[in-house]
Amino acid sequence: MTASAAFEGQAIAAIDTPALVVDLDAMQRNLAAMAGYAQAQGLRLRPHAKTHKSAWVAAQQIALGAAGVCVQKTSEAEALAEGGIGDIFITNEVIDVAKLARVAALARRCRLAIAVDSGLGIARLAAAVRAAGADIAVFVEIDVGQGRCGAAPLQAGALARQVDDAGLRFAGLQAYHGQAQHLRTGAERAAAIEHAGACVRQALAAIETAGLTCPLVTGAGTGSFVNEAASGLWGELQAGSYVFMDRDYADNDASPGAPRFEHALFVKSQVISRADGRAVVDAGHKSHAIDSGLPRVWTRDDLLFANGGDEHGILRPRDTVARLPALGETVWLVPGHCDPTVNLHDTLVGVRGGLMHGVVERLITVDARGCIT
Amino acid sequence: MTASAAFEGQAIAAIDTPALVVDLDAMQRNLAAMAGYAQAQGLRLRPHAKTHKSAWVAAQQIALGAAGVCVQKTSEAEALAEGGIGDIFITNEVIDVAKLARVAALARRCRLAIAVDSGLGIARLAAAVRAAGADIAVFVEIDVGQGRCGAAPLQAGALARQVDDAGLRFAGLQAYHGQAQHLRTGAERAAAIEHAGACVRQALAAIETAGLTCPLVTGAGTGSFVNEAASGLWGELQAGSYVFMDRDYADNDASPGAPRFEHALFVKSQVISRADGRAVVDAGHKSHAIDSGLPRVWTRDDLLFANGGDEHGILRPRDTVARLPALGETVWLVPGHCDPTVNLHDTLVGVRGGLMHGVVERLITVDARGCIT
Numbered sequence: 001m002t003a004s005a006a007f008e009g010q011a012i013a014a015i016d017t018p019a020l021v022v023d024l025d026a027m028q029r030n031l032a033a034m035a036g037y038a039q040a041q042g043l044r045l046r047p048h049a050k051t052h053k054s055a056w057v058a059a060q061q062i063a064l065g066a067a068g069v070c071v072q073k074t075s076e077a078e079a080l081a082e083g084g085i086g087d088i089f090i091t092n093e094v095i096d097v098a099k100l101a102r103v104a105a106l107a108r109r110c111r112l113a114i115a116v117d118s119g120l121g122i123a124r125l126a127a128a129v130r131a132a133g134a135d136i137a138v139f140v141e142i143d144v145g146q147g148r149c150g151a152a153p154l155q156a157g158a159l160a161r162q163v164d165d166a167g168l169r170f171a172g173l174q175a176y177h178g179q180a181q182h183l184r185t186g187a188e189r190a191a192a193i194e195h196a197g198a199c200v201r202q203a204l205a206a207i208e209t210a211g212l213t214c215p216l217v218t219g220a221g222t223g224s225f226v227n228e229a230a231s232g233l234w235g236e237l238q239a240g241s242y243v244f245m246d247r248d249y250a251d252n253d254a255s256p257g258a259p260r261f262e263h264a265l266f267v268k269s270q271v272i273s274r275a276d277g278r279a280v281v282d283a284g285h286k287s288h289a290i291d292s293g294l295p296r297v298w299t300r301d302d303l304l305f306a307n308g309g310d311e312h313g314i315l316r317p318r319d320t321v322a323r324l325p326a327l328g329e330t331v332w333l334v335p336g337h338c339d340p341t342v343n344l345h346d347t348l349v350g351v352r353g354g355l356m357h358g359v360v361e362r363l364i365t366v367d368a369r370g371c372i373t
Numbered sequence: 374m375t376a377s378a379a380f381e382g383q384a385i386a387a388i389d390t391p392a393l394v395v396d397l398d399a400m401q402r403n404l405a406a407m408a409g410y411a412q413a414q415g416l417r418l419r420p421h422a423k424t425h426k427s428a429w430v431a432a433q434q435i436a437l438g439a440a441g442v443c444v445q446k447t448s449e450a451e452a453l454a455e456g457g458i459g460d461i462f463i464t465n466e467v468i469d470v471a472k473l474a475r476v477a478a479l480a481r482r483c484r485l486a487i488a489v490d491s492g493l494g495i496a497r498l499a500a501a502v503r504a505a506g507a508d509i510a511v512f513v514e515i516d517v518g519q520g521r522c523g524a525a526p527l528q529a530g531a532l533a534r535q536v537d538d539a540g541l542r543f544a545g546l547q548a549y550h551g552q553a554q555h556l557r558t559g560a561e562r563a564a565a566i567e568h569a570g571a572c573v574r575q576a577l578a579a580i581e582t583a584g585l586t587c588p589l590v591t592g593a594g595t596g597s598f599v600n601e602a603a604s605g606l607w608g609e610l611q612a613g614s615y616v617f618m619d620r621d622y623a624d625n626d627a628s629p630g631a632p633r634f635e636h637a638l639f640v641k642s643q644v645i646s647r648a649d650g651r652a653v654v655d656a657g658h659k660s661h662a663i664d665s666g667l668p669r670v671w672t673r674d675d676l677l678f679a680n681g682g683d684e685h686g687i688l689r690p691r692d693t694v695a696r697l698p699a700l701g702e703t704v705w706l707v708p709g710h711c712d713p714t715v716n717l718h719d720t721l722v723g724v725r726g727g728l729m730h731g732v733v734e735r736l737i738t739v740d741a742r743g744c745i746t
């Protein structure tokens with residue numbers, strides 16, 4: 001759709017809608033704040049690239065000291081490696097033999113790590129890596145409270161032993177509590193990560209009993225990383241959303257000691273229909289993911305956003321004095337959840353100079369858009 | 374991601390996961406059933422292509438007698454026109470001047486129609502069409518109960534008059550009740566469309582008072598089209614989801630007199646992690662849209678699907694005897710909502726011969742994937 005594509009130097013006011021716009025000033029402050037935090041804590045930072053899916057943003061993070069990036073899927077790793085990223089951790093399990101052959105092939109092209117949580121997964125991974133003559137770092141994933149992937153902590157010793165016996169390189173524990181990120185109070189998040197820490201201690205003991213040492217515990221997200229950092233157990237932080245932030249993270253109360261991150265990701269929309277009591281914008285859930293709730297109308301807390309389906313959002317006043325935007329007027333939205341919102345777009349429109357009067361500085365390709373395999 | 378792409382002749386069992394798979398046998402029965410229904414009723418069929426976003430599927434519908442297709446966005450129309458579709462209706466408002474110039478340019482390349490619901494929209498459209506020397510069919514959209522886009526029915530006369538006075542071609546009324554599609558009982562849907570019909574009658578009277586005749590009333594969706602058809606008011610049906618069906622539509626009770634449509638759209642996933650009481654598959658809401666609820670596990674009503682985030686689904690047994698699938702086992706999901714699910718994928722993998730033992734017959738490009746502008 002070349003006719004509607006944004007271009008460098010374009011005034012923000014002229015960007016076609018809807019568009020996913022990144023405030024590069026805010027993003028770079030977020031990047032610097034997190035890099036500074038990790039450095040001050042003496043921790044490695046390996047940001048999760050599932051948030052931005054972009055080799056360019058990943059390279060910014062690495063330039064600021066990150067050890068590399070995380071991804072969730074093999075195809076995401078392939079896309080970022082193709083984009084020049086040289087150190088990638090697939091923080092997820094792969095069980096399919098054909099896909100493991102791709103993992104092994106990729107491990108010959110860049111530094112690669114992967115998570116395992118089953119004997120079958122380890123055996124198949126070892127066969128694929130051996131056949132390819134590759135080297136890969138293997139993290140045993142334990143379930144630290146979310147009840148999704150990950151072995152029971154007490155199984156970590158046997159799994160680490162199996163990794164080592166299979167000739168693979170045991171690199172440590174993957175211990176990430178996704179649900180903890182979105183608990184609203186700092187006390188709830190601290191309690192969840194305290195539980196996660198207890199699981200990590202169990203796993204570390206089991207690994208020691210198995211006669212191995214654990215080189216690294218890695219995990220944590222934007223909602224909880226101060227808790228993992230304070231525990232003294234985790235050596236590497238995987239926070240991702242801090243780069244853009246979203247409405248859901250902003251709904252958390254502040255974590256004491258955490259840097260203050262800013263919203264840097266916005267959907268530019270415009271009003272296409274007006275009636276008594278409502279203004280309808282051209283951005284629906286094909287423009288922004290709604291798995292973590294609806295967007296917030298930026299700088300217009302007097303307006304309520306209601307879901308209008310794939311292509312529409314319906315704005316209504318919260319009270320009698322709120323002014324509804326006019327036909328054609330621009331409305332900026334803060335998405336509920338940044339990661340799957342980015343996945344809906346081929347390009348992030350990077351702007352500088354503020355949303356009102358700035359210009360397009362850079363079009364950022366979402367290299368891993370749609371990479372689900 | 375060429376390494377993981379499906380290919381013609383491939384066994385279904387070998388398709389990499391997750392993948393969006395179309396059962397072409399079921400799809401073609403759905404296409405034939407709807408075409409036959411419209412013909413028997415003496416109604417025009419203009420299926421909504423927002424469901425499949427594919428020029429190839431649109432061409433199948435037109436070959437079976439459809440007058441053309443509907444889309445929601447200008448960029449969708451551009452993508453389908455590029456794919457060879459010659460008759461397209463943008464069932465939505467466009468207010469942006471630059472986008473209206475694209476609409477007018479497209480109207481010189483194919484038969485094009487568009488909806489309007491405001492004086493400003495009509496004036497800007499007329500200017501764009503005049504500047505391009507194009508011809509476009511203009512439908513006045515009325516709100517028939519959803520409270521989204523569309524003018525009040527009594528305004529239809531003044532708007533139609535303005536369309537005509539501006540030198541545009543007044544083509545009729547756009548009257549679509551999106552919410553009615555998902556009301557669970559036939560009685561509720563009938564009541565909603567009865568209300569919509571009353572709105573249409575008001576609008577028709579207002580148009581007559583304005584000294585114009587209304588050539589066509591167009592609208593209806595897969596949940597309610599038997600009601601619009603029975604009203605005698607609508608002359609064209611816009612149902613789209615019937616081609617694939619989804620979990621949400623299947624949750625409706627049957628409409629008397631409606632053809633029986635089959636599920637034709639599935640996410641192929643596989644188990645990547647197992648623990649006591651749960652199996653985790655590699656398909657989350659980056660593989661299937663969840664705006665209308667979670668997927669159903671196909672042929673396994675004894676399993677509950679819980680949301681595991683962007684990349685995971687968590688299966689749990691509904692009762693003590695349900696067998697959980699094993700590590701690596703294939704699990705087929707029926708998405709909650711077909712339209713935005715298709716939007717997550719670049720390709721639909723068209724298969725023939727059943728999900729268990731069939732083969733890939735055709736890769737169907739989702740031409741309008743990501744077309745939100």
